[in-house]
Amino acid sequence: xxxxxxxGTIVTMDPDRRVIEDxxxxxxxxxxxxxxxxxxxxSRYAKCRKLDARWTLVLPGMINGHAHxxxxxxxxxxxxxxxxxxxxxxxxxxxxxxxxxxFVLWGTRLGVLEMLRxxxxxxxxxxxxxxxxxxxxxxxxxxxxxxxxxLDFPAPDNPSPAAxxxxxxxxxxRWKGNPLITPAVAPHSxxxxxxxxxxDSAALARRNAVPILIHLAEAPFESRRSQEQHKLSPVAxxxxxxxxxxxxIAAHCVWVDAKDIATLVRLGVGSIHxxxxxxxxxxxxxxxxDLLAADAAVGLATDSAASNNNQDLFQEMNIxxxxxxxxxxxxxxxxxxxxxxxxxxxxAQALHLDxxxxxxxxxxxxxxxxxGTGATHSTPMxxxxxxxxxxxxxxxxxxxxxxxxxxxxxxxxxxxxxxxILAKAHEYQRKVAESLIVAPVx
Amino acid sequence: xxxxxxxGTIVTMDPDRRVIEDxxxxxxxxxxxxxxxxxxxxSRYAKCRKLDARWTLVLPGMINGHAHxxxxxxxxxxxxxxxxxxxxxxxxxxxxxxxxxxFVLWGTRLGVLEMLRxxxxxxxxxxxxxxxxxxxxxxxxxxxxxxxxxLDFPAPDNPSPAAxxxxxxxxxxRWKGNPLITPAVAPHSxxxxxxxxxxDSAALARRNAVPILIHLAEAPFESRRSQEQHKLSPVAxxxxxxxxxxxxIAAHCVWVDAKDIATLVRLGVGSIHxxxxxxxxxxxxxxxxDLLAADAAVGLATDSAASNNNQDLFQEMNIxxxxxxxxxxxxxxxxxxxxxxxxxxxxAQALHLDxxxxxxxxxxxxxxxxxGTGATHSTPMxxxxxxxxxxxxxxxxxxxxxxxxxxxxxxxxxxxxxxxILAKAHEYQRKVAESLIVAPVx
Numbered sequence: 001x002x003x004x005x006x007x008g009t010i011v012t013m014d015p016d017r018r019v020i021e022d023x024x025x026x027x028x029x030x031x032x033x034x035x036x037x038x039x040x041x042x043s044r045y046a047k048c049r050k051l052d053a054r055w056t057l058v059l060p061g062m063i064n065g066h067a068h069x070x071x072x073x074x075x076x077x078x079x080x081x082x083x084x085x086x087x088x089x090x091x092x093x094x095x096x097x098x099x100x101x102x103f104v105l106w107g108t109r110l111g112v113l114e115m116l117r118x119x120x121x122x123x124x125x126x127x128x129x130x131x132x133x134x135x136x137x138x139x140x141x142x143x144x145x146x147x148x149x150x151l152d153f154p155a156p157d158n159p160s161p162a163a164x165x166x167x168x169x170x171x172x173x174r175w176k177g178n179p180l181i182t183p184a185v186a187p188h189s190x191x192x193x194x195x196x197x198x199x200d201s202a203a204l205a206r207r208n209a210v211p212i213l214i215h216l217a218e219a220p221f222e223s224r225r226s227q228e229q230h231k232l233s234p235v236a237x238x239x240x241x242x243x244x245x246x247x248x249i250a251a252h253c254v255w256v257d258a259k260d261i262a263t264l265v266r267l268g269v270g271s272i273h274x275x276x277x278x279x280x281x282x283x284x285x286x287x288x289x290d291l292l293a294a295d296a297a298v299g300l301a302t303d304s305a306a307s308n309n310n311q312d313l314f315q316e317m318n319i320x321x322x323x324x325x326x327x328x329x330x331x332x333x334x335x336x337x338x339x340x341x342x343x344x345x346x347x348a349q350a351l352h353l354d355x356x357x358x359x360x361x362x363x364x365x366x367x368x369x370x371x372g373t374g375a376t377h378s379t380p381m382x383x384x385x386x387x388x389x390x391x392x393x394x395x396x397x398x399x400x401x402x403x404x405x406x407x408x409x410x411x412x413x414x415x416x417x418x419x420x421i422l423a424k425a426h427e428y429q430r431k432v433a434e435s436l437i438v439a440p441v442x
Numbered sequence: 443x444x445x446x447x448x449x450g451t452i453v454t455m456d457p458d459r460r461v462i463e464d465x466x467x468x469x470x471x472x473x474x475x476x477x478x479x480x481x482x483x484x485s486r487y488a489k490c491r492k493l494d495a496r497w498t499l500v501l502p503g504m505i506n507g508h509a510h511x512x513x514x515x516x517x518x519x520x521x522x523x524x525x526x527x528x529x530x531x532x533x534x535x536x537x538x539x540x541x542x543x544x545f546v547l548w549g550t551r552l553g554v555l556e557m558l559r560x561x562x563x564x565x566x567x568x569x570x571x572x573x574x575x576x577x578x579x580x581x582x583x584x585x586x587x588x589x590x591x592x593l594d595f596p597a598p599d600n601p602s603p604a605a606x607x608x609x610x611x612x613x614x615x616r617w618k619g620n621p622l623i624t625p626a627v628a629p630h631s632x633x634x635x636x637x638x639x640x641x642d643s644a645a646l647a648r649r650n651a652v653p654i655l656i657h658l659a660e661a662p663f664e665s666r667r668s669q670e671q672h673k674l675s676p677v678a679x680x681x682x683x684x685x686x687x688x689x690x691i692a693a694h695c696v697w698v699d700a701k702d703i704a705t706l707v708r709l710g711v712g713s714i715h716x717x718x719x720x721x722x723x724x725x726x727x728x729x730x731x732d733l734l735a736a737d738a739a740v741g742l743a744t745d746s747a748a749s750n751n752n753q754d755l756f757q758e759m760n761i762x763x764x765x766x767x768x769x770x771x772x773x774x775x776x777x778x779x780x781x782x783x784x785x786x787x788x789x790a791q792a793l794h795l796d797x798x799x800x801x802x803x804x805x806x807x808x809x810x811x812x813x814g815t816g817a818t819h820s821t822p823m824x825x826x827x828x829x830x831x832x833x834x835x836x837x838x839x840x841x842x843x844x845x846x847x848x849x850x851x852x853x854x855x856x857x858x859x860x861x862x863i864l865a866k867a868h869e870y871q872r873k874v875a876e877s878l879i880v881a882p883v884x
Contacts, residue, residue: 429822
């Protein structure tokens with residue numbers, strides 16, 4: 001046995017949702033070998049190296065189901081604008097002027113660093129120069145489902161969908177089989193891609209047996225256009241052209257009706273809730289309660305730091321629970337335990353990785369976070385799920401273990417150079433700010 | 443000159459909303475003596491003791507307009523229940539069994555400690571044994587508008603409204619004129635009090651020239667009952683019996699129409715927005731944008747840790763901004779700067795204290811917080827308001843100065859015994875948990 005996480009309250013998120021007070025988790029190589037009472041595991045593995053977990057909640061690593069990590073360098077460049085102004089006057093010009101391989105390198109490092117420090121151990125990402133994203137993720141010791149964004153117009157790296165497809169095939173060839181990295185195909189959305197590009201994307205994914213990442217049913221204009229052009233909802237349209245299936249991970253799914261929800265469930269599509277982004281950009285409210293009532297695979301996510309403006313899944317759990325309650329005018333909607341499920345086991349289902357991650361169970365990957373409970377704002381504690389969702393926050397995360405390796409211990413990073421990353425982010429801040437001073441591109 | 447806060451970005455919240463890069467604030471006794479460029483103030487006050495504010499945002503102390511600080515000991519005892527179950531099966535029985543003078547002493551210490559650590563320098567509070575709340579507030583060096591809750595049924599300390607009135611008169615006599623404490627009269631709400639008690643409360647306040655704290659138009663049932671009983675909205679009813687005026691601080695104001703808003707503005711009533719509590723208890727969404735369009739005095743608040751579950755105004759700024767956007771489906775609604783205003787200068791207006799606090803201006807009280815900007819989650823920074831609302835959080839607060847005195851410096855408490863308070867909170871956790879095991883009272 002390699003490591004015994006010992007003495008905390010184990011929030012297993014297993015099928016029985018066991019919470020083990022004064023428990024322990026034994027790790028062998030990258031795998032969970034035992035979960036149980038501390039006294040029992042300490043005597044069984046008496047010689048094993050111990051990691052003191054007293055005064056912590058021990059949770060499965062949290063899963064951020066939709067991100068654009070490199071955009072952390074654009075944190076808050078253009079808030080409180082209309083969606084159109086935000087995209088056309090700020091984000092697209094800022095990307096055209098700034099996004100290089102080096103930008104993605106340092107932006108992803110910044111985003112990954114923030115996620116790790118907040119207890120995220122797995123993220124799904126779609127951006128540009130995704131090979132760099134994969135390298136950063138691997139070097140950080142993090143788990144990622146990563147896809148190069150496919151667009152019908154020129155992206156910062158690929159001038160055409162054909163180039164993006166070629167990039168993606170090479171990317172898949174390079175990363176498939178990596179224990180931490182799952183390469184994916186990432187067509188941007190139905191409103192930026194032709195039917196042909198969408199079909200080709202799905203075909204590429206299925207030829208390679210990798211997942212598909214896509215934005216779906218995010219904003220009212222998307223639904224409106226889909227109805228105008230196809231007489232179908234976004235979900236129904238994507239189904240009609242054969243893109244939806246048990247390998248799809250669809251971000252947002254805000255504008256879905258009962259029929260769309262049935263489609264997502266029937267086809268095994270994972271849906272990712274981004275409450276902060278959806279509120280801040282005024283996209284709408286995902287009907288999470290209805291999706292869960294239909295037993296859909298729903299995950300939780302931060303979206304990018306340009307539309308949030310952080311990578312903090314604690315905040316998303318908090319806001320997700322409150323948003324469903326007020327939207328439905330029912331304080332019982334999306335209780336705390338379900339919010340934790342979105343960030344762990346159900347999020348793993350949505351990413352189609354629930355055989356490997358999402359709960360503390362024997363045989364699963366040892367992705368584990370220790371969350372300190374000794375702070376003023378988390379005292380007293382009556383219920384672990386309430387505390388996780390409504391009181392604790394990203395800064396309370398003490399230690400993060402991924403595939404059996406500690407990437408952060410007592411808030412000290414083992415795999416990333418925090419001062420170096422922040423220094424580089426300040427350099428980019430000056431460059432990006434200068435690039436926005438000239439007239440908008442459009 | 444006693445202290446020069448020197449080198450930070452001064453976010454003044456003055457009438458011009460000046461933001462001074464590399465600025466300084468000079469403090470003499472309890473008062474702000476100068477605000478300006480660092481170089482200028484450092485040469486003018488060369489011999490003054492300096493407090494290094496580099497790498498921080500220097501903000502007016504934040505104002506929590508509605509709290510029940512002692513309920514921090516009930517943090518999360520009963521989440522995700524219907525409002526009726528929450529009150530009848532948990533909160534009222536828990537209060538009946540647990541709330542003593544000692545409970546209020548330690549509960550308020552816990553709540554005040556959390557607020558101070560999150561940059562709150564002024565809070566409005568209504569609870570029981572309010573004299574203890576005032577003692578704790580003074581001993582912590584914090585500013586408070588405090589009122590003993592008046593109920594028509596027996597409270598944990600006073601058996602009747604008459605007893606509560608007598609308590610309140612003594613409370614006012616003891617605290618009026620204290621530089622930190624503003625005593626108030628705190629009738630609970632229109633749905634727990636008779637017209638006579640409401641009128642008597644207002645008369646008591648006006649005889650003593652102190653403010654009135656009240657819950658108003660919080661939940662749909664309150665509006666429904668008011669319409670049934672009085673054929674008036676809660677706001678119109680309170681106006682009709684002469685309670686509303688420029689000394690009233692009304693928490694919630696969720697269910698207000700255009701006419702109610704005009705009434706609140708015309709009479710100079712302060713309204714307090716509690717977004718987390720209103721979402722979590724499914725009370726509804728305050729029309730903040732409409733209130734601000736009418737130039738109403740609107741503050742921001744956490745409500746109690748039993749309905750939130752924290753005392754974190756950063757979270758409230760964040761959620762307030764996002765909630766207005768998604769509710770109105772307009773990403774421009776409640777921009778970041780306005781959210782900061784709710785927590786500072788406009789919050790001061792809502793508490794009728796804007797001559798003393800709420801901005802960094804010469805002659806105002808030296809209530810100042812320093813917020814560190816060097817963390818991963820707040821790098822890079824393009825706009826100070828965006829950063830305050832969407833990226834920074836309570837844990838980033840480094841130093842808190844109230845009336846010229848540092849109560850926390852670089853996160854070390856000077857006026858409160860944090861370990862002692864947390865130890866006592868754990869004792870109470872056991873007591874409260876045991877008290878809830880027996881059958882509900884009802």
